Amino acid sequence: MTHSPLPLLDRRALLAGFAALASAPALAAPAKRPVVTILGDSITAGLGLSAADALPARLQAALAKIGSPALVRGAGVSGDTIAGGLARLDFSVQADTDVCVVALGGNDLLQGQDTRASKANLDRIVRRLKARRIGVVVAGLVAPPQIGKGYARDYDAMFPAVAKAEGVALYPDLRKGVAGRRDLTQADGIHPNAAGVLIMAAGLAPVVAKALKAHRA
Numbered sequence: 001m002t003h004s005p006l007p008l009l010d011r012r013a014l015l016a017g018f019a020a021l022a023s024a025p026a027l028a029a030p031a032k033r034p035v036v037t038i039l040g041d042s043i044t045a046g047l048g049l050s051a052a053d054a055l056p057a058r059l060q061a062a063l064a065k066i067g068s069p070a071l072v073r074g075a076g077v078s079g080d081t082i083a084g085g086l087a088r089l090d091f092s093v094q095a096d097t098d099v100c101v102v103a104l105g106g107n108d109l110l111q112g113q114d115t116r117a118s119k120a121n122l123d124r125i126v127r128r129l130k131a132r133r134i135g136v137v138v139a140g141l142v143a144p145p146q147i148g149k150g151y152a153r154d155y156d157a158m159f160p161a162v163a164k165a166e167g168v169a170l171y172p173d174l175r176k177g178v179a180g181r182r183d184l185t186q187a188d189g190i191h192p193n194a195a196g197v198l199i200m201a202a203g204l205a206p207v208v209a210k211a212l213k214a215h216r217a
Contacts, residue, residue, distance in 0.1 A: 034212050036063070036072045037093045039085050039125070040103035040139075043174070044076025046197075048186050053194040055103075058201035059208065068209035070098075081107045082121040089128055099135040099211045101204070102126065103174055106141055106190075109155060119158035126166045135215035136168040137208055141175060169214075171207045174200060 038044045038056055046054025056074035063070050075092040077084065085092070085104045093100050102125055108118045122138070129136050140159030143152035163170035175192070177199045178184045184196035192200060 034070045034098040034216065035094070035096050036060075036070045036099050036101065036208055036212070037075050037097040038072065038101045038103055039089065039093055040074070040076040040101075041080045041085075041107055042076065042078035043106065043191060044074050044103055045078050046074070046076070047078055047191050049194060049197065053197060055197055055201060058197050059101075059204060062201040062205035063209055066205055066209055068205070068212055070208075070212060073097075076103075079107055080104060081111065081113060082118050082125070083113075086121045086125050086128075089125055093129065093132075093134065095132070097134050098215050099137060099208060100129050101137045101139055101171075101208060102129075103139040105155075105159070109141065109143055109147070112151070115151065115154040115158055118155075119162060122158060122162045123166065126162055126168055130166065130168070135211045136166070137171055137204075137211050138163040138168060139171045139174040139204065142173045142179070144179070169207055169211045171204050174204065176200075176203055 036059070038059070040055075044055055046056075051057060054074065055076075056072045060070065060072035063072070073094070077088070082104045084107075085102070102122070104125075105118065105122070108115075126136050126138065138159050140156075140163075143155045145152075147155070160170055160172065173179075178192050178196040181196070182189070184192060184199065186193050
């Protein structure tokens with residue numbers, strides 16, 4: 001059976017339709033969420049908690065809640081000092097990271113590390129992240145009152161000093177609202193429980209959101 005050719009007008013309409021499809025803009029791909037990496041120790045690793053209750057997951061939820069959705073990766077190693085974080089920085093913080101939260105220093109305090117060495121290592125971490133064009137939030141800590149005044153003063157001062165010198169964002173106390181609260185910490189009195197992590201994430205989220213906005217500006 002033979003087919004008669006399309007009438008001229010029909011062929012023209014068909015060709016016009018193909019041309020319109022070819023020139024139409026492609027459907028926009030879903031926007032890629034920025035990536036936040038938390039370089040930290042056991043608090044970041046979620047010691048004693050499920051992954052859903054740990055800081056990375058809770059920070060991701062807190063960022064979404066304030067309208068700054070991001071993928072938050074945890075790069076926490078229990079027992080890590082600032083020097084340990086520096087040693088593994090290049091493989092722990094992946095290349096697609098937009099902002100890195102540097103949440104180290106608790107083990108330096110527990111081990112009585114020389115604050116001058118800790119500060120120098122923290123500065124090296126920040127400098128290397130900046131060289132990789134990754135935004136930085138320094139998450140500081142505050143020494144407990146039972147620590148000697150001189151050491152506590154030097155320890156507390158190193159986080160804002162590095163952040164100011166390197167021109168990066170500072171969240172002064174990662175454990176703000178949680179430290180010293182038995183109802184918000186685990187049995188060791190140091191690590192936050194699930195409720196404590198929620199408070200920490202809510203406090204940290206606005207600072208991270210601002211850093212993400214600045215990084216993408």
